[in-house]
Amino acid sequence: MFEKYKELIIYYRKISLHELADLVKDAEIINFIRHESTVKLLSQTLNKNLVPNPGLYSWKEDDALIVVGLRKPVRGQEMDVKPEDLDLVYVRIYPSC
Secondary structure, eight states: OOTTOSOEEEEEEEEOHHHHHHHHTTSOOOOOOOOHHHHHHHHHHHTOOOOOOOOOOOOOTTOEEEEEEESSOOTTOOOOOOGGGEEEEEEEEEEOO
């Protein structure tokens, strides 16, 4: 994935659900989230038609990433996710000069 780069710079910033909605308002979203309740919440909040996707992500140089996690994940159980359950991080990866 990063074979052609000797050094990369990673920009990482925590964001709110409101900031996420602003970021993706006019953007195409390709998600790699398999957790149904999380995808449902994001679809409703962002007004986008998202479906669970168990696929694997492969980085491309122009990608802007939003890493979505649960603040307190419960393994092996389905939970009804609420906005306050989400941890959101905006990530960009840049080749170093």
